[in-house]
Amino acid sequence: MSSSEDSMCRAAVDEALQTVGGKWSYDVISRLYYGPQRFNQLRRALGGITVKSLTDALRQLERQGVVHREVIPTYPVNVEYSLTEKGRDFRAVLFQMRAWGEKWLPGEKDEKAEG
Amino acid sequence: MSSSEDSMCRAAVDEALQTVGGKWSYDVISRLYYGPQRFNQLRRALGGITVKSLTDALRQLERQGVVHREVIPTYPVNVEYSLTEKGRDFRAVLFQMRAWGEKWLPGEKDEKAEG
DNA sequence: CCGGATCCGATGGGATACTG
DNA sequence: CAGTATCCCATCGGATCCGG
Numbered sequence: 001m002s003s004s005e006d007s008m009c010r011a012a013v014d015e016a017l018q019t020v021g022g023k024w025s026y027d028v029i030s031r032l033y034y035g036p037q038r039f040n041q042l043r044r045a046l047g048g049i050t051v052k053s054l055t056d057a058l059r060q061l062e063r064q065g066v067v068h069r070e071v072i073p074t075y076p077v078n079v080e081y082s083l084t085e086k087g088r089d090f091r092a093v094l095f096q097m098r099a100w101g102e103k104w105l106p107g108e109k110d111e112k113a114e115g
Numbered sequence: 116m117s118s119s120e121d122s123m124c125r126a127a128v129d130e131a132l133q134t135v136g137g138k139w140s141y142d143v144i145s146r147l148y149y150g151p152q153r154f155n156q157l158r159r160a161l162g163g164i165t166v167k168s169l170t171d172a173l174r175q176l177e178r179q180g181v182v183h184r185e186v187i188p189t190y191p192v193n194v195e196y197s198l199t200e201k202g203r204d205f206r207a208v209l210f211q212m213r214a215w216g217e218k219w220l221p222g223e224k225d226e227k228a229e230g
Numbered sequence: 231c232c233g234g235a236t237c238c239g240a241t242g243g244g245a246t247a248c249t250g
Numbered sequence: 251c252a253g254t255a256t257c258c259c260a261t262c263g264g265a266t267c268c269g270g
Contacts, residue, residue, distance in 0.1 A: 012216025013141055013209060021136065023263070026128055039232055050264050055233060065219070076231040077270080085218045093129060096211040101127025104180070104201045122269050164242050168241065170253065191251040192250080 011077065016093055019066055024049055024057045029083070036082035066090065089112065131208055132182055139164055139172045142206065144198070147182065170183035181205065
């Protein structure tokens with residue numbers, strides 16, 4: 001495997017960063033792990049997020065193929081958002097982030113193994 | 116144990132996001148994996164990064180305990196930056212990001228220089 | 231109910247000048 | 251060499267109005 005390629009590494013990591021980089025990206029993705037949700041359903045779940053912020057976040061995730069957007073032609077229109085396989089697969093990244101964060105969060109760990 | 120806590124999950128993931136969230140954070144960390152480096156050494160390695168951007172990135176990483184800053188009182192002053200254990204441990208996160216990114220990057224499926 | 235359009239304040243990153 | 255201080259602009263995120 002490529003062990004010293006910086007450039008291609010960059011692009012791959014960048015893809016992940018764009019996915020969770022936004023302020024609400026993580027929250028949106030987290031909610032969608034519970035299953036498909038409609039727009040205002042997400043809005044309510046995320047508390048004080050504004051329409052534009054949520055739209056932007058969803059559009060970004062959609063462009064990356066992380067989120068799938070399905071329009072259900074009822075009246076009024078219903079739009080359902082769900083995670084794609086790529087999105088579900090992203091759990092591994094979040095999990096790793098969380099593991100690292102919890103391990104090194106300040107103050108939470110008293111035992112400072114001096115090595 | 117934390118199996119379904121969203122809030123603490125958030126804090127942990129947030130810690131990771133703050134670490135790589137900045138535009139240059141990833142590049143700085145990557146360079147430091149090669150070993151301790153001085154300020155201008157980093158600057159040159161990172162190409163067109165400005166003084167302020169590099170300073171900001173390093174300060175942020177320093178605050179989080181990811182990077183260690185050591186002043187060597189020579190003349191002129193030398194300052195050496197290196198990764199802490201927390202920083203070195205972050206490789207797992209970057210690795211996971213990279214793995215996911217490479218797996219799902221659009222169209223870039225073909226492998227290069229396969230032995 | 232979903233979300234596009236627009237204005238606005240906060241923030242981040244870059245360029246330049248100057249200092250210890 | 252290693253920054254600090256300052257100004258500037260691009261982008262982000264939020265609020266509001268409006269249309270499908």
